[in-house]
């Protein structure tokens with residue numbers, strides 16, 4: 268019994284000691300963390316996530332949180348009896364829907380995350396892509412070939428946007444004031460229209476514009492899995508492309524990998540896809556030798 272306790276203590280000490288070189292390496296660096304709607308489902312996990320973000324700040328890293336909330340938007344729309352459909356993983360968003368999307372993302376979810384970080388001892392401020400012109404969006408278009416006529420038609424997704432211009436000044440100002448920014452993926456255009464932006468895409472564009480050292484995508488799988496469902500710990504940009512081409516990645520994993528590739532090409536050192544349902548997934552990934560998810564980097 269006594270030995271177990273001693274071994275446990277030694278184990279904890281070893282883990283803390285192992286973290287030291289990583290703390291040194293990452294002090295002063297910016298990490299962008301995309302916190303997905305599935306990953307934030309459980310209240311206990313959400314509290315641990317907030318504590319981990321505060322810990323990162325405490326050891327000198329500058330965390331920037333970009334959140335999603337797809338399942339929560341879906342719940343609100345069904346409560347209001349508004350139908351919702353998706354094209355290529357993007358929610359078709361009419362004028363009525365974009366109001367609900369903004370209300371759920373910028374209103375309730377954003378403030379819940381901010382409150383959790385503040386309750387864990389951090390100083391956090393919630394903004395959306397509309398604040399200080401952070402995310403100018405342009406309308407997303409998709410085309411589909413009609414199988415009978417073979418004619419390509421343009422599909423209208425409504426107010427679905429993609430980042431066109433990222434102006435990260437407001438993030439820099441918050442970071443310099445030691446505040447942890449929490450960002451809702453809502454954009455605007457010059458006509459004053461509001462756009463619903465996929466949270467992965469928004470986070471990747473922000474990570475790229477900030478030249479972040481790391482970009483983390485917290486999701487509901489261990490990372491990128493191979494065809495035998497085994498976790499792939501590391502992918503080069505070429506290998507990541509191949510995963511999409513050869514069908515290893517499908518569905519929601521495709522835009523995630525594409526976003527990671529885009530972020531690395533824009534100057535992010537490495538992007539990591541990891542399981543947000545694992546307690547302290549971020550800490551394990553950042554401060555331990557093995558890491559926890561799939562790291563996508565230049566080499």
Ligand SMILES: Nc1ncnc2c1ncn2[C@@H]1O[C@H](COP(=O)(O)OP(=O)(O)O)[C@@H](O)[C@H]1O
Pocket residue numbers: 303304305306337485486487488490491492493515516517518519520521
């Ligand atoms: N090779 C793969 N490795 C891991 N997940 C994959 C792979 N191919 C497809 N997926 C699917 O991608 C999903 C993650 O994308 P998505 O559901 O859009 O996540 P989120 O809601 O967190 O944005 C996984 O739950 C899994 O079903």
Ligand SMILES: CC(=O)N[C@@H](CCC(=O)OP(=O)(O)O)C(=O)O
Pocket residue numbers: 302303304305334335336337338340356357358368427428452463464465466467
């Ligand atoms: C255009 C589009 O599809 N926007 C997403 C925005 C939220 C999101 O991306 O949330 P997750 O990261 O939790 O999936 C949506 O409406 O669901």
